[in-house]
Amino acid sequence: MTDDSTPPRPATARSWLREHSELGVCVLLLVLGVLVLTDALTMNVDITQRGPVGPRTVPLVVGTGLLAVAVLLAVDVLRGGRGEAEAGEDVDLDAPADLRTVALLTGVFLAFAALIGPLGFPVSGALLFWGSAYALGSRHLDRDPLIAAGLSLLTYFVFDNxxxxxLPGGPLMGVL
Known part of the structure; x- marks a missing residue:
């Protein structure tokens, strides 16, 4: 005689974490709240402050708010609450991540960080804008570098002037 009513298997730790993935946001908010509060409480403040609101007030309110939101969100998640799926996007949540695009964007950002000192913002910014467009799928090799150069120069002049x-101008700014 066979028994078809087998008891359900207990949830593994991995499946429990997948079902409660919002707890990662709670941890992030908790860490940020502790960091902001620690910074606010260890801040050197001139004692001759005028009025009730000093330089510690806003960081203390923000840090306390971060901690409160972290705790309230954790309680909600542990009680079974889940964030509602984005209704405006058509995203296949079961599709694997596009690691090639992530790797290309990471490389572009790291190259920008390494090149901004020696080459300046206009050149490294153009490489950042063009590399990001390429990594995200644009294949207009005649148009994209020109747009990236123009956007980088415009950004440089708006911020600098x-x-x-x-912003670091680099060797080309001595020529222009």
């Missing part, structure tokens, strides 16, 4: 935020 109009906003007063100095």
């Amino acid at each position: 109009l906003l007063g935020v100095p």
Whole structure:
């Protein structure tokens, strides 16, 4: 005689974590809240402050808010609450990640960080904009570098000249 009513298998740790993946956001919020509060409480403040609101007020409120949201979200997730799926996008959640695109974008950002000092923002920014467009699927090899160069120069001049935020110009800025 066979018994078809086998008891359900207990959930493994991996499946439990997959079902409660929002707890990762809770941990991130908790760490950020502790970091902000630690920074606010160890801040050197001049004692001759005028008025009730000092430089510690906003970081203390933000840090406390981060901790409160982390705890409330964790309680909700552990009680079975789940975030609602994005209704506006047609995304196949079972499809694997596009690791090639992620690797290309990571390489482009690392190259930008390494090249901004020696080459300056206009050149490294153009490489960043063009490399990002290429990594995300654009294959207009005649148009994309020109747009990237124009966008990089425009960004450089807006930040450096109009906003007063100095960006490294590199060797080409001595020529222009």
